[in-house]
Amino acid sequence: MSEALATGLVAFREAFEAILLSTIIIMLLKKMGEHGKIKIVYTTAILSVVLGVALGAGIYTIFRGFPEKELVEAGMSYLAAMVIGTVIVWGVRHGPKIKGEIEAKLASSLSAKAVAVVTFIFVFREVFETVLITAPFLVSNPSSNILGVSGGTLGALALGVAVYWLGMRINLRTFFLGTSILLAFVASGLVGYGTHELLEWFEEEGIKLGVLGKKIQLLNVGENSLLHPKNAIGGLLSVMVGYYHYMEIARIILQGSTLLLLLAYIIAAYKPFGKF
Numbered sequence: 001m002s003e004a005l006a007t008g009l010v011a012f013r014e015a016f017e018a019i020l021l022s023t024i025i026i027m028l029l030k031k032m033g034e035h036g037k038i039k040i041v042y043t044t045a046i047l048s049v050v051l052g053v054a055l056g057a058g059i060y061t062i063f064r065g066f067p068e069k070e071l072v073e074a075g076m077s078y079l080a081a082m083v084i085g086t087v088i089v090w091g092v093r094h095g096p097k098i099k100g101e102i103e104a105k106l107a108s109s110l111s112a113k114a115v116a117v118v119t120f121i122f123v124f125r126e127v128f129e130t131v132l133i134t135a136p137f138l139v140s141n142p143s144s145n146i147l148g149v150s151g152g153t154l155g156a157l158a159l160g161v162a163v164y165w166l167g168m169r170i171n172l173r174t175f176f177l178g179t180s181i182l183l184a185f186v187a188s189g190l191v192g193y194g195t196h197e198l199l200e201w202f203e204e205e206g207i208k209l210g211v212l213g214k215k216i217q218l219l220n221v222g223e224n225s226l227l228h229p230k231n232a233i234g235g236l237l238s239v240m241v242g243y244y245h246y247m248e249i250a251r252i253i254l255q256g257s258t259l260l261l262l263l264a265y266i267i268a269a270y271k272p273f274g275k276f
Helices: 002-031 035-064 069-108 112-140 142-164 172-204 232-240 249-273
Strands: 215-217 246-248
Touching: 002 035, 002 069, 002 112, 002 142, 002 172, 035 112, 069 112, 069 172, 069 249, 112 142, 112 172, 172 246, 172 249, 215 249, 246 249
Parallel strands: none
Antiparallel strands: 215 246
């Protein structure tokens, strides 16, 4: 269930971005009097989602077939962490001013093809990012994480309806700041998990890593403690922030460095705007 919360967060962020971008395009078309092209946005957005889901199913099938479980999960975790990093950078740089950027793209051409291309680029990118980020979770626990992705997507749809139909206003800078911080923890946790799996593979292959493979007890918690990674609170923290009560030194270094670098980038980017 804790993994489902993490995948739900990712799906919520990505799905809401896709819905928000589609909504902005529709509102701009209405403002420009191009009501006849709104159907193109809906059709293209649906097509983007279908293609993304098909791509996700293909990736899932391919990776499930690899015999080296630890290597597969390590590689997918590192890839997902890198994708989250690009999501954070994009959100920080473009998120708050995305309306102006879309308006500029459509201003150059309002042909049906241009509307379809702009919609496809924005929506499919979000779907593709969701596929790559949630892939490690889906491979390890498909049913629970499909539930998480579905829940996050439905939550994004609900918020999207509130924004579009009810006229609810949302501060884009605050939205991207808050979700970027949460995603920084998820990304660092994925790096930590991937490192752990990679170290296990090294151990199985008889490769000695010396001090880097040594485990350090960070918290003295028993299996009955709520803070144990197999229980409620510990399980949630392990997925959301990469928490574990004992870790290999290599994992501590890589996971900690990833978190510090991403948070430093986010804080530095938002500090001039008075958010910190």
